[in-house]
Amino acid sequence: MVSMRKKTILVACGTGIATSTVVTEKILEAAKKENLDVNIIQCKVSEIKSYAEDADFIVTTTILKDSFGKKSINALPLITGIGEEQVLKEIIEEIKK
Amino acid sequence: MSIIKYILDLGATVMLPIIIFLLALILGEKPGRAFRSALTIGIGFVGINLVIGLLVNNLGPAAQAMVEHMGVHLNVIDVGWPASAAIAFASKVGAFVIPIGLLVNIIMLATRLTKTVNVDLWNYWHFAFTGALVTAATGSLTWGLVAAAINAAIVLLLADWTAKMVQDFYGLPGISLPHGFSAAYVPIAIPLNKLIDKIPVINKIEADTDTINKRFGIFGEPIVIGLILGVVLGILAKYDVKGILNLGISMAAVMLLLPRMVRILMEGLIPISEAAKAFMQKRFQGREFYIGLDSAIAVGHPAAIATALVLVPITILLAIILPGNHVLPFGDLATIPFMVVMVVPVTKGNVFRSILIGTIVIGVGLWIATNVAPLFTQVAAEAAFKFPTGATEISSICDGANPLTWVILQIMRLF
Numbered sequence: 001m002v003s004m005r006k007k008t009i010l011v012a013c014g015t016g017i018a019t020s021t022v023v024t025e026k027i028l029e030a031a032k033k034e035n036l037d038v039n040i041i042q043c044k045v046s047e048i049k050s051y052a053e054d055a056d057f058i059v060t061t062t063i064l065k066d067s068f069g070k071k072s073i074n075a076l077p078l079i080t081g082i083g084e085e086q087v088l089k090e091i092i093e094e095i096k097k
Numbered sequence: 098m099s100i101i102k103y104i105l106d107l108g109a110t111v112m113l114p115i116i117i118f119l120l121a122l123i124l125g126e127k128p129g130r131a132f133r134s135a136l137t138i139g140i141g142f143v144g145i146n147l148v149i150g151l152l153v154n155n156l157g158p159a160a161q162a163m164v165e166h167m168g169v170h171l172n173v174i175d176v177g178w179p180a181s182a183a184i185a186f187a188s189k190v191g192a193f194v195i196p197i198g199l200l201v202n203i204i205m206l207a208t209r210l211t212k213t214v215n216v217d218l219w220n221y222w223h224f225a226f227t228g229a230l231v232t233a234a235t236g237s238l239t240w241g242l243v244a245a246a247i248n249a250a251i252v253l254l255l256a257d258w259t260a261k262m263v264q265d266f267y268g269l270p271g272i273s274l275p276h277g278f279s280a281a282y283v284p285i286a287i288p289l290n291k292l293i294d295k296i297p298v299i300n301k302i303e304a305d306t307d308t309i310n311k312r313f314g315i316f317g318e319p320i321v322i323g324l325i326l327g328v329v330l331g332i333l334a335k336y337d338v339k340g341i342l343n344l345g346i347s348m349a350a351v352m353l354l355l356p357r358m359v360r361i362l363m364e365g366l367i368p369i370s371e372a373a374k375a376f377m378q379k380r381f382q383g384r385e386f387y388i389g390l391d392s393a394i395a396v397g398h399p400a401a402i403a404t405a406l407v408l409v410p411i412t413i414l415l416a417i418i419l420p421g422n423h424v425l426p427f428g429d430l431a432t433i434p435f436m437v438v439m440v441v442p443v444t445k446g447n448v449f450r451s452i453l454i455g456t457i458v459i460g461v462g463l464w465i466a467t468n469v470a471p472l473f474t475q476v477a478a479e480a481a482f483k484f485p486t487g488a489t490e491i492s493s494i495c496d497g498a499n500p501l502t503w504v505i506l507q508i509m510r511l512f
Contacts, residue, residue: 014393014434017179017356018219021363022370042360044431045397046317046406062397063267080272080388081216081374 007095008039010055010070012062016044019061023075027059030088036095057094108481109187110146114139116192117369124372137365144358145183148351149176149482152428155327155347157489160425162334169333170423171416173470177428178278178435178495179359180482182222184473185496186362187480190228190241194221197242199373201249206381211253213260214381215275215389216374219366223277224248227502229476230469231509244509248277251501253389255280259439260387266442267395273387274395278432279439281501282458286440289454304449306403313406319431322409323352326427348427355428396434401441404451405434408459411452412494415460422463423470429494433459436495462498469497469506 009027013020020042031038043051045062052058052068059075073090077083104112114135121131153174160172185191198221205211224245232241256275263274274280294300315321327348331341395401412426412433437455444450470492477491496502 012397014391014396014438015356017360017363018391018393021360022367025364025367044317044319046314046402046434049314050318060397062394064397065399076269076394079390079394081378082271082388 004036004096006037006039007056008041008054009091009095010048010051010058011040011042011075012045012048012058012060012064014045014062016042016047019079023059023061023078026078026084026088027091030092031095034092034096036092038095059091109191110139110142110481112192113142113186117365120195121369121372124369124376126368126372130368134365134368138362139365141358141360141362141365142183142187144361145180145355146482148354148358149180151347152176152180152351152355153489153491155344155351156330156425156427159330159334159336159344160489162336163330166335167333169417171425173423173425173467173490173492175424175427175429175466175493175497176477176491177355177493178432179355180428180477180491181226181493181496182219182359183362184477184480184482185222185226185229187482188225188229188232188241188476189238190232190245191222191225191480193242194225194228194245195369195373197246198224198249199377201246202253202377203380205250205253206386211257212385213253213256213273213275213387213389214377215249215253215256216370216377217275217389217391218370218373219363220276220391221249223252223496223499223502226496227277227499227505229480230472230502230506233472233476233479234506234510235512240509240512244505248501248505251505252277252280255283256387256389259283259442262442263395263439266446267398269394271388272394273389274392274439275389276392276435276439277501278495278499279392279435281499282436283439283443285458285500286443286454289457290443290450293450293453299453302449303447304403304452306399306448309403309407309448310399313403313409316406316409316430317402319352319356320349322430323349326430330425351428352431392435392438396438398438398441400446400448400451401434401438403448404437404441404455407448407452408433408437408455411456412459412463415456416463419460419463422467423490424463424466424492424494424497426463426494432495436462458500459494459498461500462494465500465503466492466494466497469503472506473497
């Protein structure tokens with residue numbers, strides 16, 4: 001087992017509750033399957049500025065204008081169910097980095 | 098029938114978990130996961146109840162003191178959408194809203210009346226809310242259920258109608274937004290936007306999104322809004338320094354905690370929501386359809402954010418100066434993006450126009466929210482949410498100020 005620093009993911013949506021909870025649950029489930037431990041901060045898109053500093057990368061279901069220098073992944077497919085696997089794979093790869 | 102009545106009378110924290118458990122089983126969920134999900138929903142209700150108590154017990158007396166000292170009659174507390182959603186789901190109509198919403202959607206898809214597959218089960222609460230108000234006004238559960246079904250149908254039509262505009266403006270192919278709150282403002286925004294076209298000078302004004310987002314950024318942080326409002330209300334209520342600071346922190350706490358509690362509800366709802374999504378997509382695949390999602394996916398757009406930020410101080414000002422308004426804006430100051438998210442594409446992203454239209458609908462909305470406050474409070478009390486008796490009434494902007502909800506309520510009242 002390669003020792004990895006525990007990654008912090010910022011999951012943002014319009015409410016910080018609705019779609020981001022769905023995404024958070026799916027990331028946690030996918031990470032658990034891979035035996036990965038992650039930290040997730042859920043927030044509103046207008047709060048990203050305040051939390052971005054603590055995050056390794058950003059996952060969002062909404063339109064992101066400024067990702068404050070962090071990599072961002074659009075997780076809308078996790079909500080629509082179309083292209084879900086692809087996005088989860090991308091997120092897992094990012095956690096493993 | 099008496100078994101159904103018995104379950105409905107158990108109270109939301111017991112009734113809803115039972116219904117969710119059964120519904121999850123019907124949709125093909127494993128019993129273990131269904132049980133966990135049902136229990137989680139019950140826990141969410143308990144949590145929301147605690148935080149509403151914190152809000153009303155702190156803000157209620159402050160609002161009363163402010164009425165006495167300042168003569169500003171803002172004694173109806175805006176509990177915000179998290180509380181409104183919980184109250185709606187906890188109502189008797191709420192118990193049936195998921196099957197009803199799905200049924201309306203399936204019938205309309207089968208008869209090709211809609212192209213939208215509404216997989217956003219969470220936001221079925223808007224339909225439950227309308228239904229709950231109708232039931233409270235008419236005393237009839239049946240009329241409440243009919244109202245919820247009508248609301249669900251109208252919102253699907255609005256989603257279809259606005260789909261192209263939303264897809265083009267926000268760059269969301271294949272998606273529509275059957276959102277009970279956001280979509281309700283489109284039929285108002287379109288004529289208002291046409292009216293603005295005809296007014297010289299005003300029709301040329303543009304506002305700079307970046308500047309607004311920088312200057313008004315603070316209004317996008319709910320905990321800061323909570324703190325500031327708490328402190329200001331404490332001062333207006335003539336509290337001592339200790340009281341003022343305590344109210345500030347308590348209100349910041351409510352802004353953070355209430356949505357957190359709703360998140361627990363959401364978590365409980367996910368397995369059902371996923372099962373329903375799979376069911377609907379399997380049935381209607383191959384046809385051209387839109388996937389109906391929460392308008393939350395679009396509120397990140399800079400023009401929507403900028404519009405909503407400016408509307409926060411405008412809402413507070415309107416609440417103070419509008420004669421006949423009794424609503425003290427609080428919980429839903431963080432919900433304004435949802436009010437404007439489908440207005441912004443109507444104005445083609447013109448922030449100035451969106452603010453103008455937003456100001457009008459919020460002004461009218463405050464009257465509507467004042468008007469429904471007694472019914473709102475009654476529904477909340479029946480759903481077993483705790484209130485200090487007598488003194489305080491509650492309402493909200495989302496959906497207490499929702500024009501579509503109000504129109505359906507007024508029409509159903511005639512029967």
